[in-house]
Amino acid sequence: MKMINSKILVINGPNLNMLGLREPTIYGSKTLSDINSNIQSYASAMKLTCDFFQSNCEGEIIDKIQSVQMGYAGCIINAGAYTHYSYAIRDAIASVDKPFIEVHMSNVHAREEFRHTSVISPVCKGVIAGFGASSYLLAVSAMRDLIKL
Ligand code: DQA
Secondary structure, eight states: OOOOOOOEEEETTGGGGTTSSSSSHHSOOOSSSHHHHHHHHHHTTTTTTEEEOSSSOOOHHHHHHHHHHOOEEEEEOGGGGGTTTTTHHHHHHHHHHSEEEEEEEEEEEEGGGGGGSSSSSSSSSSSEETTTTHHHHHHHHHHHHTTTT
């Protein structure tokens, strides 16, 4: 019988540790830990397990992305503002042969011009943006289909 790795990684980038306090009219009032526990319950109902990682540092995010190759079936990533300009994060994602899903809580296309560009979208399987904390849950559901559990 084929063993399927059902462990996924959820990465949050800079300033997402400030959720709950940060611009609540845009990002809502839930903290990152509230959001992560919702993701955990949602994922376990789909027989997925999740690890969570947040960092404000580009290099730490890159190290974690590289760990996906050996340790995970796929990765959900909200790279925060790095989304818009980090070629290093883009290259890290491209170097891993596992599905990545790009997530944003806000609808980046309805915001400032600089948020309309994502340098990571071309190396991700898809993008979910604009549904607040539910963006992550939609990504978990999409990931479950991608890894064919
Ligand atoms: C964000 C959108 C980015 O433009 C911003 O820099 C963030 C959060 C989102 O989740 O909507 O930090 O990725």
